[in-house]
Amino acid sequence: MEERIAQPAAVAAPPTFLRANAEAIAFVVMAVGLAVAPFFTYPLFLMQAMCFALFACAFNLLIGYVGLLSFGHALYFGWASYLAAHAAKVWGLTPELAILTGTATAAILGLVAGSLAIRRQGIYFAMITLALAQMMFFFALQAEFTGGEDGIQAVPRGYLFGLIDLRNDVAIYALVLFVFLGGFLLIYRIIHSPFGEVLKAIRENEPRAISLGYKTDRYKLIAFILSAALAGLAGSTKAIVMQLASLTDVNWPMSGEVVLMTLVGGLGTIFGPVVGAFVILAMQFKLSVVGEWVLVIQGVIFVTCVLLFRRGIVGEITARFKS
Template sequence: MDTTTSPVMTGSSAAPSMLRRNGETIGFVVMVAALIVAPFFTYPLFLMQAMCFALFACAFNLLIGYGGLLSFGHALYFGWASYLAAHAAKLWGFTPELAILTGTATAAFFGLLAGSLAIRRQGIYFAMITLALAQMMYFVALRMRFTGGEDGIQAVPRGRLFGVIDLNNEMTMYVVVFVIFIAGFLLIYRIIHSPFGEVLKAIRENEPRAVSLGYKTDRYKLIAFMLSATLAGVAGSTKAITMQIASLTDVNWPMSGEVVLMTLVGGLGTIFGPVVGAFVILFMQFKLSVVGEWVLVIQGLIFVTCVLLFRRGIVGEIAALFKR
């Protein structure tokens, strides 16, 4: 099969029109405003968790939405980063920022290893390889002593940021997570709109042509993979410090599926899609926590519905509405 056409993407990669730029600015202002106001209306802990997952989904989207690479094993970077961050904060007594850096470095390292293996194959194989490698590291996490096995690492201290600011205050913690999320979001935005991002999109659209133009596509794909894994690591580490727990759930395959679902619901290859998707899915899980195992069924139904009817996702559909 030829892998040249990639209808995964629906957003046009034409030069950014004024309309689109304006739309992005408005969207960003709305998002920031909403996140500043929101903690006064709902649980800050829920919002913090949602922001961590939103960053995770944005990192994942960088790979699938702009590189056309479907990783089905992003729980590996998210989960292992959260383990290392939790361990560093709890047992090594690291300050939160250093703990998050430790987790992030772990994710970057695994991203380099797994990425250099996975980019050797394309398309469907890429997805299977990333999934298999993540499953392997899940078993490793299950076996290793420091992860606490089924219990995970609990009661992770939030500590003091830079050794000074006490993060046990809910609002202070909220501000920190907010800053991390916005910084990560803007970084991803910058990456997508950089020359590097343009090459990445070119590879997604037509890899042989990108090769013929002299681009070392493997190198671009590997860097994209590492960036995505690293940012997923930032999200995982921040989550471990905020929620004060790192567990097997974060590193197991359903987590990889969940981040795919969030991005798909919000809109593959849209800037705000993963954020919207993460909030929608987490809100749904929050509301549906009473129905137990049916959550799995509902998630499955959303997958099927999205793939068959709403391939553009929520944000993609809205954008298409405005384009008309």
């Protein structure tokens, strides 16, 4: 039989060392860059940015790799930071246990919210996540232990494992860097795991995945819980670093901000949310002189991205790199 075989697109060019190891190289550059960055800019800014970057990566796991738009991710970020702050300040737990408390809280919240939301698709899914997040925002506003408008202030950084004083600038920076890189690698691993393959299949063609016998709701729920827990890890760490848990982190604009970061950086790219978080945060920092106008500028960037650069910063660069 005659066969006409076109050149497959998948194996277009022979992969060079650079191409084949692009992700590993980018990771090393990022890790080294972050390790030396405190010599050049404010460590507190960098630590905060790393927390937001991890938050955005966790959010991206859901939107970019499962195709689920959660519009209430501040719920996990914010509530984890409350619980971590409370655990450190009131219960007197060591920072690693406080962070663990916050992360576990976010995982449980993710289990509850996820179970309710994954029964619906698309916009309804987003609305349910938003509604639940708003409900929990009002709870945070009213509850005694969250401190209402004041938040939980003067959270002690404490001694890591009861040994290392985190008031030391190097120690706290090293901790945040470790948490961020660890969380980032975990997300990378999840995406490139057997579980990640199934997530990809579900995103590509859910009815077909079901017809192959996959209980797709279960996979989506696990992805949701992982995303919520990692968002919680970011929120808890931020509470220890900034020594503060406040309403800002649990309110809906925060849920919107993480969407913006992910979109600007590149949805569904592994490094995109990191770049997006740093860009947005740097912008807020540099433009703080213009006050509320920063929101208008953010809005313009958002619209520009959606209209012109759908793939985001990293997505555009990768596309150029490939072609």
